[in-house]
Amino acid sequence: MLDRTIQWALTNRLVTLACATLLLAAGGYAAFTMPVDVFPDLTAPxxxxxTESHGMAPEEVEKLVTYPIETAVNGAASVRRVRSSSAQGYSIVWVEFEWGTDIYQARQIVSEKLQLVGGGLPEGVDAPVMAPITSIMGEILLVGLTSEDHSMREVRTAADRVVRRRLLAVDGVAQVIPHGGEVKTYQVIVDQERTRALGISLSQVMEAAEGSNENAAGGVYQQDGREVLIRGVGRTNEIEEIGATGIFV
Incomplete structure (x- = not known):
């Protein structure tokens, strides 16, 4: 076969030179227009x-959360590999697709599968969410906030409400995760002896605390061609108002 090819090339010299010239031109064009990257992204889509599962041990997370999600996405189209990691209170599942698969189409496929498995998860487990589009070649920047005039809680609040939102608005930033400091929270400490004496259960206290921090819509009042929005403002940030919440038995 090789001898015949050489003999044909020697017999048809003009055709051979024309083909070689075309290949040389195509190779030169590809070499000059080929994108060059110092750290090319070699990860598949x-x-x-x-999935966050509060208070569950790693064994329970693996059996009750991770395994159902893996089973649901394993049979999806163009899926080449599924890996997972289960820890205390957290389940992470990585779904890798075939090379060339559009990442947005891949996320749509996973989203449809998650809707099927969401109803079968145990009670108290948050709905599975998809992380932002990132790559293992992505860069991580650590930003530290310090202050001599503000408390750790005030610094953490500024990081959550100001710095994080502005960084997410920067083009190319996929995710911002604050760490450290003191997160501002309101805790309701129940006196068990008094609640037992009054015949009040813990669930009633929780329902009263949740209901005391909600706004209610009252519709629209119309008069003389004008509309006035009626609403009940129940949200509060004052500890005294939260403590004065009534419980109806």
Missing amino acids: RVTVI
Whole structure:
């Protein structure tokens, strides 16, 4: 076969030279227009699914949360590999697709599968969510906030409400995760002896605390061609108002 090819090339020299010239031109064009990257992204299209399960041990997370999600996404179209990691209170599932799969199409496929498995998860487990589109070649920047005039809680509040939102607005930033400091929270400490004496259960206290911090819509009042929005403002940030919440038995 090789001898015949050489003999044909020697017999048809003009055709051979023309083909060689075309190949040389195509190779030169490809070499000059080929994108060059110092750190090329060699990761296949991947979707990360994160599920938070409060208070569950790693064995329970693996059996009751991670396994159903893996089973649901395993049979999806163009899926080449599924990996997972289960820890205390967290489940992470990585779904890798075939090379060339559009990442947005891959996320749509995973989203449809998660809707099927969401109703079968145990009570108290948050709905599975997909992490932002990232790559293992992505860069991580650590930003530290310090202050001599503000408390750790005030610094953490500024990081959550100001710095994080502005960083997410920067083009190319996929995710911002604050760490450290003191997160501002309101805790309701129940006196068990008094609640037992009054015949009040813990669930009633929780319902009263949740209901005391909600706004209610009252519709629209119309008069003389004008509309006035009626609403009940129940949200509060004052500890005294939260403590004065009534419980109806």
